[in-house]
Structures are given as structure tokens and as C-alpha cells.
Amino acid sequence: MSSTGAPQTSRAPEGCRFDLASRYYMLCDLNATWGIVLEALAGAGAVTTVVFMVALLVLVCKVQDSNRRKMLPTQFLFLFGVLGLFGLTFAFIIRLDGATGPTRFFLFGVLFALCFSCLLVHAFNLTQLVRGRSSLSMLVTLGLALGFSLVQDVIAIEYVVLAMNRTNVDAFSELSAPRRNEDFVLLLIYVLLLMALTFLMSSFTFCGPFTGWKIHGSHVYIAMLLSIAIWVAWISLLLVPSPGPKWDDTILSTALVANGWAFLFAYVGPEFRLLTNQREPTDYPLEDAFCKPQHMKPNQGMENRAYFEDDMSQGRGEIGDTLHAPYATHFQLQDRTPQKDFSIPRAQARPSPYKGYEGRKEGS
Template sequence: MASTTAPPPGCGNIDPDYYFLCDVCAAWGIGLETLAAAGVLASLILLMAFFALSWMVKDKNKKNLIPIQFLFILGTLGIFSLTFAFIIRLNNKTGSVRFILYGVLFALCFSCLLTHASNLIKLVRGKAPLSKLSMLVRAVGLTFIQIIIAVKYIIITVERDGIDMAKMGREQRNKDFVMLLIYVLVLMVFSFMISMFTSCGPYKGWKRHGMHISVTLLFSIAIWSSWISMLLLSGIPTNGEQSRWDDPLISVALVVNGWVFLMMYTIPEICFLTIPHQPEDYPSEEILWKSTGRQQSVEAGSTQAPDKEGAEEDILFPPNGTGFQPKDPKPKPCFSIPRTMLHPAYRQEMMVRYEAKRLAKGTHTSI
């Protein structure tokens, strides 16, 4: 874009690329800057509150979720910060930041939601949940795929072909931007589908966490569908001029989606973080006792027949560190003699019955 000779109202002697940050005539820049700054501040406050409350969590199953929820808040903080890269005019530096970080930050958030939903599916059914390390590896691994996609695009487009993103056609640039986010779109939709299964299970205490994920992803799908449709349409020439709505549009999508993450998921999860577990959130002692017996029988059978199939699945134990330990019942003797058998009259009667049966059997044989 051609730079003006004099700074616009509200701006001093700064680079023309930063005019939207201070131009009072471009109200969208100042408004989004304010909302984004408020989102950054809110994310930092929630991050500190989450860190402080995480030390007071008693439930072991909630403690395992702390790493991925911490990554989710960091991803939300990055989304609000990335808004400034879209308010500043497109150049070689901001172009690479936009194309790389947009998909990576959202991939991180959606991967954390997907991992949380997968763990909730086990908890609502009373099964053993995923470990802390397993959930962390899943979230980071799913995010790393988007990092590879974005970096590969930048290396091929900018480094090898020497294409300047600032001079690239707006329509082509918008198409490439959306193409880079196909994996994130699939991840978002798949996470929403998985979150729907968190409502299927007998332990209702965990279902409210699944509802937070489902509502968050539902709003995110609506936001993404809207801005992608408008972004692709904004590149169509109108009266010989192309619309400049693409940069404000993506900035608005970033800010709105960031606040959805905070209001629909982060704040409710922090509110439920330190609430102690309820008995109805875990299997009863009777179920645990039966499961322990089945597990012992399966282990005993596996020592005799290693190829035997039908092993029982792990069951969720209450978060007290050791689980439920059933008390051994009072041992009973294998054989007991009734007191009546010790009486002489009872022995005499039994002898008479035995003699009568023997005589009757002998008479039947002779006939």
C-alpha cells in the first residue's frame, strides 16, 4: 500500500505499517486493539489464577488435566496477541507470522480440547482415564502436525520461490491462507464430534465438563464458517476495486474466538477445578469389589492359559491414591458337624434308617 506523506490523525512519526494502531479514522483498528489487549490481560489473570488453584486440587483425575489446560490458556493468550499482527499492515514479517501462528495456535487449543474430551469419554463410563503424560503427548503431537504444514508452506513459497506475500494477489493469498487451515478445520470438527460422546455414561459429574467443550467448539465452528465464507468472497473484485475487509475480518474472528475460549471453557473449568469429587462421579464400592474379583480371576486364569481371551478393562478408582480395598470376609470352615449329630439318640435313629434301607435293597435284589 502507498504510504501517506503525513501521518493520519492520532499518529505521530511512526512507520506507515502501524497507522491502523493509532488512526482514529480507522476505528476498527483501535477497537480491536482494545479488545485484544483486554483479552491478553484477562488471559494473564486467568493463567495466574489457574496456576495458584492447581496446587489445591485434590482429585487426581483433575490433576492429570492441568498440563493440557495450561497449554490451552497459553494458546488463547497467543491468539489475542496475534490480533496485532493482523491490525498492522501486511509485510514480509507479519505475513510469515500470520501464516504460521494462526493455524498453530488454534491447532494447540483444539488439540487440548480433543484430548480432554477423549479423557472424559472414559471417565463418564467409569473406566481408567488417560495418564498425564499420555494426554500431554497427544496434544503436542497433534499441534506439531500443523507446525510442519505451515513451515513447509513458508519454506516453499517464500524461500524457494521467492514470492513476496505483501505483493501476492489478495485472492490467491486468501485461498492459500484457508488451504493451510484445512487440518485445523478437520481437528475442530472431529473434536466436536468426540465431545458429543461425553454425554453417554452413567457418571453425570463429568458430563458438565464435556458440555463446556461442546459449546466452545460449536461457537468456534460458527465463527470459522462465517469468516472463511466472507474471506473468500472479499477477494472478488467489485467495480474494479478489491475489498480491504480481509485483515479486519480475520482480526475480528481472532478476538471473538479468543473470548469464546475464555468465557465458554476456561472460566467454567477454573470454577470447577477445586471442587472435591462427588461419590456419584465414581463407581460404587460394590462395582469396585466385583471388578477386583473379576480382575483377580482373569489374572489367575492367564497364568494357567496365557492365550485365554476376554480380559476385563481397567476400571476407574476413586482419587484417593490407592483405590477401594475390599475387606476380607470372616473365614468360614470348609466343613462343620451339626450339633444334633453328636447326640446318641440321633445316632441310633440313623443306624435304624440305614439298616432298613439295606434290607429293602437286599429284598429288591432277590426278587
């Protein structure tokens, strides 16, 4: 971040109006085309982000999956953070002074913390869904994203207030370039922690039986992988003395634009493509999965014979006289055979022919 110099009294560079303030020269100087290119990319990114935000509001009623619908407020908040990144690019193209200094130090970490917090909550929610567990509610996801990002807000406010000594807004431009760059990176330690946690959490989304949610996890994973590469590049270039302080603004503004477009291409675009897809039954556990007994010895053969009545009736001669009640329990109904008599026969005396005889003739 280049330091503030004395007000320029020379004529405006080619491409700028003669009455334009010198702090805005990088926005129109044709001899320093990096400012114009980054300005165009940041403007296009801001317009694209606004289009995505409007499309998200329009497609709310067409989202059929309830778990995708729960993430819509958090994703809208993420788009708001991406829009802020593109807007903050202009604060780095404009020359560092008392107005842009506090804006740079405060909003850079706050906006990235907001984006990474939204991705962290989404990744955590996906780790639950990919394992067949219930997802977080809409208010919980939104509250967690805001809560994680508020930590960086507190850190940035404390640093800016202490650095300015309450009223000195030119404190940032008065610092030497190496000291200013070191403070800028140290202020982002919490954001680096959020990046590491989000990347680690997104890698956990690939472990689970429900593969449909792994696609969403890959979007977060790729977005974080690109973000880490961009951050390693701009921090390395900012802290090494070889490019020189005059390239500090170029490095930081390029990092903002590159990371903003990485979010749009790797995360926002693919998520919109899957937003209105129908609910896939294979992405969820069965409704009675939690009611089934666990750790039971598996049966060898058919689990329920009631649905195979026709096959069993054909082989009745081999199985026996087993009767099947359709849609009944696993207890089978059987015909009772008559009980056989296995008792030992006993000898019985024959009745006497003289039984009932009284010695009188008939008719007497």
C-alpha cells in the same frame, strides 16, 4: 488481507503521531475505529489470559481430584495458545508487508491447532472417565496435545518456505487478494480436521453412567460449537468477493478476538469454577467393581443376611433354628438335630431263670 501499497507520504490520520509509520495507522486511526476496538479487546483478552495462567499455578496445590490435576499442564498449554491468539491479532491490524505476512500464515494455524489439540485430548480423557475407566496420565495427555499440534507446524513451515522461495518475504503481499485468501484457507485444512474430531469427541462425553464428568464435557462441546460458528462465518466472508479485499484484515482479526473470548467464556472460566471442587465418590466406580463376578443370575431377596441378624432373630420361629455368623459368607450355620431311628424292632428271647444254676443248694 489487503495488499501492500506504496509508502504513504501524507500526514498521519487523526489520533496518530505525525512521525508514526504508515503500517501502524490502523492501531490509532480514529476514522477507522475497528482497529482501535479490536486492539482494546485483544489487549483485555491477553491480560485476562495471563491472570488465568497465574491463577492456575497458584491453585495447583488446592486441586483435590487427581484426574483434574492430571489435566493442568494441558490446560496451561491451552491458555498459552489463547494468549498467542490475542497477540496475533495485532499482526492483522498492522498492514500486511514482509514482516507480518509470514507471521500471519504461520502462527494462525499453529496456535489454533494447539488450542484444538488440547481440547481434543481433554475430551478423549473425559470419555474414559464418564464410562468409569482410568484416565490418561499427565505426561501422556501433554504429549498427545503437543503431538497433534506439531503436524500443523510442519505443514505451515513447508508452505511458508515454499511460498517465500526461501528468501522473498514479500511474496505474500505480492499475491493477489483472492489467491492469498484461498491459500490461507487451504493451509488450515488440518486445523479444520482437528475441529471436527474435537467436536465429535466432545459429544461422546455425554454417554456414560458417571454424570459428574459430563459437565466438563459440556464446556468443551460449547467451546467447539462456538468455534465452528466463528470459523464458518469468517471463511465465508473471506472467500466471497462482496466485502472486498480492504475488509480482509478486519475479518481475520475479528475472528481471532472472537474465538479467543469464546475459549475464555465457554471453557476456561467454567473449568476454573470446578477446579478446586472436592472429589465426588459418585463420579468413580466402586473400588471392588472389577472384582465382582459378572453375568450372574440376580438373587431374589437380601444378598447378605449377616447384616440383618436382628430381623432374623425376631422371626426365628418361622425360619427355624438357623444360626447366623456376623460378617460371614453366604453359607448358613444350622443346628444338627438328633438322628431318628427308623429300624424295625426285632423279637428277642427272654433270659432263662435257670441260667447259672448248678443244682446245688446254697450253703452246702
